[in-house]
Amino acid sequence: MPADFPDFRLGTELATSFTATLTERQGEAVERIPTPQRLIDWLTVSGLAVDSCTTAQLELARQLRESIHAAATAAATHDTPPAAAVRIINDRSIRGRAAAVLTPESTRQWRLSSPSSVVDALGVIAADAISIIAGERDGKLALCASPTCRAAFFDTSQSRTRKWCDMNTCGNRQKKARFTANQRKNPRSAK
Numbered sequence: 675m676p677a678d679f680p681d682f683r684l685g686t687e688l689a690t691s692f693t694a695t696l697t698e699r700q701g702e703a704v705e706r707i708p709t710p711q712r713l714i715d716w717l718t719v720s721g722l723a724v725d726s727c728t729t730a731q732l733e734l735a736r737q738l739r740e741s742i743h744a745a746a747t748a749a750a751t752h753d754t755p756p757a758a759a760v761r762i763i764n765d766r767s768i769r770g771r772a773a774a775v776l777t778p779e780s781t782r783q784w785r786l787s788s789p790s791s792v793v794d795a796l797g798v799i800a801a802d803a804i805s806i807i808a809g810e811r812d813g814k815l816a817l818c819a820s821p822t823c824r825a826a827f828f829d830t831s832q833s834r835t836r837k838w839c840d841m842n843t844c845g846n847r848q849k850k851a852r853f854t855a856n857q858r859k860n861p862r863s864a865k
């Protein structure tokens with residue numbers, strides 16, 4: 675039986691889904707890719723399937739992830755991204771040799787140069803991060819309103835006023851916390 679690992683939080687954008695493999699960065703952090711196998715699982719559900727991953731490659735992935743998080747956070751707050759983070763994102767992008775191919779159903783698929791090329795998969799993620807951070811896509815980087823989270827997420831809502839990285843987790847928790855606080859202030863009104 676596989677060990678019980680935390681579920682993935684998959685969003686619609688590759689780069690921010692990837693940064694969401696570590697959640698609650700400002701609270702009790704939850705590592706959602708704790709082992710190389712979990713990175714393989716995440717890449718598979720994200721359309722970047724690889725057949726193997728070493729501990730060193732998992733380290734590279736986490737380094738890229740935290741660099742994207744740092745650069746995206748800076749972009750969301752209109753700061754200059756840290757130079758070290760930019761260097762790592764660029765390195766990963768340059769080293770990736772994945773190719774986009776068009777399927778008969780007119781969808782895009784990524785083809786890695788070899789089935790074991792974690793480096794190619796990371797290159798695709800880095801390039802996705804670059805397009806988001808550079809403002810090439812329709813949407814806006816913002817920080818989750820949850821004080822224990824503060825994840826950078828890509829807001830594609832029409833009004834660009836999304837507050838939480840994820841409605842089902844951070845959004846819900848916030849709503850519950852507000853409800854409990856109201857009950858405490860006003861015990862009689864809450865039946």
Ligand SMILES: [Zn+2]
Nearest residue numbers: 818823839844
């Ligand atoms: Zn959040």
